[in-house]
Amino acid sequence: MSKNSEQRVHDAIKHHPVDRVPVSGMAWFIGARAGGFGTKEYATSGEKMAKGQLAFLEKTGVDLLHPMSDVGQMSSGWGTVMRYTEGLAPMMDDFAVREPEDWEKMRVLDPKKDGRMYVPIDAIALMRKKVGDTVSMMPYIPSPLTSTTHVRAMENVLMDIILNPDALKKGLEIIAETTIDYADHIFDAGADGLLYAPTRASAEIVTLDQYEEFGAVYDRKVLGGLENQDGYNILHVCGVEPFFELLSHYPNTGGINWWDRGSNLKISEAKAKWGKKICLVAGMDQTTTLMIGKMEDISNEVKDTIQQGFGDGTGLIIAPGCEISPNTDFEKIKEMVRAAEKYGRKHK
Numbered sequence: 418m419s420k421n422s423e424q425r426v427h428d429a430i431k432h433h434p435v436d437r438v439p440v441s442g443m444a445w446f447i448g449a450r451a452g453g454f455g456t457k458e459y460a461t462s463g464e465k466m467a468k469g470q471l472a473f474l475e476k477t478g479v480d481l482l483h484p485m486s487d488v489g490q491m492s493s494g495w496g497t498v499m500r501y502t503e504g505l506a507p508m509m510d511d512f513a514v515r516e517p518e519d520w521e522k523m524r525v526l527d528p529k530k531d532g533r534m535y536v537p538i539d540a541i542a543l544m545r546k547k548v549g550d551t552v553s554m555m556p557y558i559p560s561p562l563t564s565t566t567h568v569r570a571m572e573n574v575l576m577d578i579i580l581n582p583d584a585l586k587k588g589l590e591i592i593a594e595t596t597i598d599y600a601d602h603i604f605d606a607g608a609d610g611l612l613y614a615p616t617r618a619s620a621e622i623v624t625l626d627q628y629e630e631f632g633a634v635y636d637r638k639v640l641g642g643l644e645n646q647d648g649y650n651i652l653h654v655c656g657v658e659p660f661f662e663l664l665s666h667y668p669n670t671g672g673i674n675w676w677d678r679g680s681n682l683k684i685s686e687a688k689a690k691w692g693k694k695i696c697l698v699a700g701m702d703q704t705t706t707l708m709i710g711k712m713e714d715i716s717n718e719v720k721d722t723i724q725q726g727f728g729d730g731t732g733l734i735i736a737p738g739c740e741i742s743p744n745t746d747f748e749k750i751k752e753m754v755r756a757a758e759k760y761g762r763k764h765k
């Protein structure tokens with residue numbers, strides 16, 4: 418039976434019994450506020466990110482951290498320009514790929530030198546030194562197709578799928594190679610898994626055939642190509658019609674995080690269809706309940722999630738469906754943990 422947060426997360430992913438249902442806060446950029454850091458200092462310093470994430474842990478007691486600042490960590494290495502505004506995660510201001518020909522000019526990046534990949538790598542190493550293997554650490558890593566939308570506007574990527582597929586695939590190859598290398602560095606630093614994000618794997622963005630050809634091929638390449646094959650990786654998909662069946666067959670995948678409260682897939686349905694195989698990582702609406710709900714609403718939503726997805730006493734991690742707002746009240750995250758302690762213990 419799980420002795421600490423990291424084991425609790427791992428047991429849930431492997432469908433072993435857990436002492437109680439684990440909780441993730443999907444806390445990415447909010448680490449800056451937790452640590453009292455400005456936008457740029459948090460996004461450019463592994464030390465600040467480590468302190469911010471551990472401050473978040475201290476304030477909330479979650480089981481799973483996601484050291485992360487913004488989508489420019491990798492893409493800035495290819496030339497995407499970010500804008501830094503206080504109180505907000507860095508945003509994309511200018512894209513690296515302007516013409517379809519630019520896909521072919523991309524190069525494989527060095528995670529230690531290019532972009533800001535060094536930030537989460539350094540942060541994880543520092544956090545492990547400080548807290549050991551007590552808490553699970555799974556940084557957000559965008560999938561290759563998601564990364565294409567961090568170097569080129571999404572509407573242009575969607576056009577390239579139709580008009581310039583070969584050029585786009587050259588970019589995807591380079592991105593996939595960089596992503597594997599980045600992930601290997603992250604594991605070497607002490608991460609126990611990835612929050613790997615095939616965010617565009619959803620039917621309102623692309624067709625299933627398009628996702629297979631431009632997304633899944635590269636997702637399997639990355640996940641199957643990692644040095645670490647423990648399988649403690651969670652997929653993060655945005656969108657309202659996630660391709661859950663496709664994702665459930667990915668290699669080296671333990672869990673799937675999606676926005677159950679806003680998508681067409683409820684936890685009870687996912688549990689019935691995939692619950693024996695995939696750990697469900699969901700249950701809290703980050704857009705309403707967590708932002709504007711009362712404490713009681715939060716504990717009720719946790720209770721409902723447990724009723725829908727924890728009947729077998731494992732295979733569930735309570736989590737928001739996407740990044741939480743950096744303004745979210747820390748006490749409300751803590752309430753998720755309190756409710757998990759109250760309702761999320763399996764009684765014989």
Ligand SMILES: [Zn+2]
Nearest residue numbers: 654655739740
């Ligand atoms: Zn998302």
